[in-house]
Amino acid sequence: MVIILKPGADDKAVAAALQGLGLWTQVLGGAGQAGMLSVEPHSAQVGVDQLLLVDGVAEVRQPPSPHPRVDALPSIYTLACRSGAQVTLGGPDPVLIAGPCAVESKEQIFDVAQHVAAAGARMLRGGAFKPRTSPYSFAGEGDAALQWLADAAAANGLGVVTEAMSELHIADVAKFADLIQIGSRNMQNFALLAAAGAQGKPVLLKRGRGATVLDWLMAGEHLMAHGTPYVLFCERGIAGIDPATRNTLDLSAVALLRHVHGLPVVVDPSHGVGRRDLVVPMARAGVAAGAMAVLVEVHPDPAKARSDGAQALSYDQLAELASGMGIAPPVAIRGAAPAYGSRFPEFYKRTVAERRRTLGIQAGLSATARDYLRRGGLDIDLADKMSENVISTFALPLSVALNFRVNGRDHVVPMVTEEPSIVAAASNAARMVRASGGFRGDATASVMTAQVQFDHVQGIDAAAEQLRRRRLEIISAANDAIPRMVARGGGCRDVDVRVLDREMGLLVLHLYVDVGDAMGANVVDTMAEHVAPIVKSWIGGDVGLRILSNLPLRRLVHVECDVTAEMVGGPELADAIARAGRFAEMDPFRASTHNKGIMNGIDAVALALGQDTRALEAGAHAYAGLGRDYRPLSTWTRTETGLHGALEMPFAIGTVGGSTQAHPGVRTAMEIVRVDSSRQLAVVMAAAGLASNLAALRALAGEGIQHGHMRLHARKSQAIELPAKKE
Numbered sequence: 001m002v003i004i005l006k007p008g009a010d011d012k013a014v015a016a017a018l019q020g021l022g023l024w025t026q027v028l029g030g031a032g033q034a035g036m037l038s039v040e041p042h043s044a045q046v047g048v049d050q051l052l053l054v055d056g057v058a059e060v061r062q063p064p065s066p067h068p069r070v071d072a073l074p075s076i077y078t079l080a081c082r083s084g085a086q087v088t089l090g091g092p093d094p095v096l097i098a099g100p101c102a103v104e105s106k107e108q109i110f111d112v113a114q115h116v117a118a119a120g121a122r123m124l125r126g127g128a129f130k131p132r133t134s135p136y137s138f139a140g141e142g143d144a145a146l147q148w149l150a151d152a153a154a155a156n157g158l159g160v161v162t163e164a165m166s167e168l169h170i171a172d173v174a175k176f177a178d179l180i181q182i183g184s185r186n187m188q189n190f191a192l193l194a195a196a197g198a199q200g201k202p203v204l205l206k207r208g209r210g211a212t213v214l215d216w217l218m219a220g221e222h223l224m225a226h227g228t229p230y231v232l233f234c235e236r237g238i239a240g241i242d243p244a245t246r247n248t249l250d251l252s253a254v255a256l257l258r259h260v261h262g263l264p265v266v267v268d269p270s271h272g273v274g275r276r277d278l279v280v281p282m283a284r285a286g287v288a289a290g291a292m293a294v295l296v297e298v299h300p301d302p303a304k305a306r307s308d309g310a311q312a313l314s315y316d317q318l319a320e321l322a323s324g325m326g327i328a329p330p331v332a333i334r335g336a337a338p339a340y341g342s343r344f345p346e347f348y349k350r351t352v353a354e355r356r357r358t359l360g361i362q363a364g365l366s367a368t369a370r371d372y373l374r375r376g377g378l379d380i381d382l383a384d385k386m387s388e389n390v391i392s393t394f395a396l397p398l399s400v401a402l403n404f405r406v407n408g409r410d411h412v413v414p415m416v417t418e419e420p421s422i423v424a425a426a427s428n429a430a431r432m433v434r435a436s437g438g439f440r441g442d443a444t445a446s447v448m449t450a451q452v453q454f455d456h457v458q459g460i461d462a463a464a465e466q467l468r469r470r471r472l473e474i475i476s477a478a479n480d481a482i483p484r485m486v487a488r489g490g491g492c493r494d495v496d497v498r499v500l501d502r503e504m505g506l507l508v509l510h511l512y513v514d515v516g517d518a519m520g521a522n523v524v525d526t527m528a529e530h531v532a533p534i535v536k537s538w539i540g541g542d543v544g545l546r547i548l549s550n551l552p553l554r555r556l557v558h559v560e561c562d563v564t565a566e567m568v569g570g571p572e573l574a575d576a577i578a579r580a581g582r583f584a585e586m587d588p589f590r591a592s593t594h595n596k597g598i599m600n601g602i603d604a605v606a607l608a609l610g611q612d613t614r615a616l617e618a619g620a621h622a623y624a625g626l627g628r629d630y631r632p633l634s635t636w637t638r639t640e641t642g643l644h645g646a647l648e649m650p651f652a653i654g655t656v657g658g659s660t661q662a663h664p665g666v667r668t669a670m671e672i673v674r675v676d677s678s679r680q681l682a683v684v685m686a687a688a689g690l691a692s693n694l695a696a697l698r699a700l701a702g703e704g705i706q707h708g709h710m711r712l713h714a715r716k717s718q719a720i721e722l723p724a725k726k727e
Helices: 011-020 048-052 106-117 143-155 169-177 191-198 213-225 251-260 269-273 277-287 313-322 354-362 367-375 380-386 421-432 460-470 472-479 483-485 523-539 573-587 587-606 613-624 663-674 678-701 705-718
Strands: 001-007 025-028 036-039 057-061 075-078 086-089 096-097 123-124 158-165 179-182 203-206 230-234 266-267 293-297 399-408 409-416 441-445 447-455 489-499 506-514 544-547 556-564 632-636 644-649
Touching: 001 489, 011 025, 011 036, 011 354, 048 057, 057 644, 086 096, 086 409, 086 678, 096 106, 096 313, 106 123, 106 143, 123 143, 123 472, 143 158, 143 169, 169 191, 179 191, 191 213, 203 213, 203 277, 213 230, 213 251, 230 251, 251 266, 251 277, 266 277, 269 277, 269 293, 269 354, 277 313, 293 313, 313 354, 354 367, 354 409, 354 421, 367 663, 399 421, 399 587, 399 663, 399 678, 409 421, 409 587, 409 663, 421 556, 421 587, 421 678, 441 678, 447 523, 460 472, 460 489, 460 506, 472 483, 472 489, 472 506, 472 523, 472 705, 506 523, 523 544, 556 678, 573 632, 573 644, 573 678, 587 613, 587 663, 587 678, 613 644, 644 678
Parallel strands: 096 123, 096 293, 123 158, 158 179, 179 203, 203 230, 230 266, 266 293
Antiparallel strands: 001 036, 001 057, 025 036, 075 086, 399 409, 441 556, 447 506, 447 544, 489 506, 556 644, 632 644
């Protein structure tokens, strides 16, 4: 691009202004000529209209591109495959393409295809015709391999990528390939490029070992000039000077094509480095540089591969790569999505990557959720908006409690806690209860309580009676403060008046507000502040506090379960658990620890789901303290077959608003737990509390709480090398 300056324009001033737009320039022209600036090719892309607005710029001349068809390639392309799969290239998620260097047998490619699909790859690669340096090396199984490759891909809902070596068999390859591969040795085989273009199919074009970027782009132009609708440029390494790696993977070229030219680019780290131990990190680097797809080789037994075994990944390494890219397996085109469930036997024995992958499949997690599980954490800018005086973020483990079945539905229950025994105990107790049908429960409507305090009210009994008579007026005034909540079906449902002290003239007005799926604190506080001056104008006195109560007696959850004596360890242990429950009913000292065991489970789920743990704790303990004595929130009674447990408590939670929308980890946890409303979530969370309670009582009544607790603590301690204490 050349920029012509107006007569008398200061070329340095114009160059500085252009640099501010990301353009780097050099001065052209001589004495007596209009000033000209040449824009260097690595500059940013800026529209001509924007350049003409720069003071001193008269004209912008753009030399014609030698590859106009390549320049016009779309940024996003959907590849329709023979198997029925739809593969989007250039979307928000990178695409994984994997398979063996060469198709060696029907059994081999079918086995590979299953593992490739399970890892989350969208396309199966495999060579039927292989270019080899030695004429005595395995050169592929030819036409038979094409059929095996296509059948294996179709059986697993994958697309097909395979190489055409010659125009003599390009038509045969095109019958089976969804994406025709042109190898690096054939990048400038112009007869082959013309024949491939004539097939009218998308092409994956590998860069030659000694090719410049311009050579590469011009090869793409050859393809498109002869009919290829879409070219995916594949960086597979150029000739380097160090024999430690097979080639030098040119990630700068990846970035150049994607971010400067805006072209579709894929990276092949297998050929780029030639060593399987470097393939995974280089694949990640390629994605970071801008690759929209990763092409890798995988083999059932790399040591026995008939070609390129040294760079082929094992199945475990392929799974590691997929997890690192945030990829979850696609659903087979002809199959149904896996049924969501909470039973994952020996889940704790799997690696973290395997757990994430399994959960991603079973829960059908979005790409965003899978990406969060892979990287975790919280962006510091978002953290700064969520709190005050932020200096960093603080991480805790995000785990899942398994085996939960609540009201006939399975739920994987996310938990955030540093205490491993909480997750293990809740999962184990849920497994015991599951054998008897799981947990049953219900929650009342999401009615929160707002309090408006009035002091020094004269004639307090008459004032209280007046407010009771004007109940409908108060409800109407309250709803005027929250029109959006009313429009969503919520709003003030009832009022109540309490006289707390006649001598002081202390009266409290209660507003009962249905807040729907929100926790509701802001809604009820807004309503209380709106109603207070209106009511004051009726009864006089001084307005005091206007705020919600964390003891919402009209927002309760109830959950119960049965468990057989055999599941808890036998009749004697079932008797002991029932006695422990009675102990808590009789003694507030025991009841406080009993309730703490319930809140162990509830708080861990609440943290994962962005709930207000302080409000839940306050409501729970206040409810337990109603009446004369502090009592347990749950009861356990002996039945003919085992035990019956029941839990009731106030439960102010929400599935909308606050952290449920702002925090990516909370959004991910909501995807995992799969609930339809805050009332359903309340029952699931209460079930987690009752499960934690059962597990604690069973441990206390049996081997003692410390046995399993300390065993898990020991594992945690062994994983952490604590610094030596200084004297």
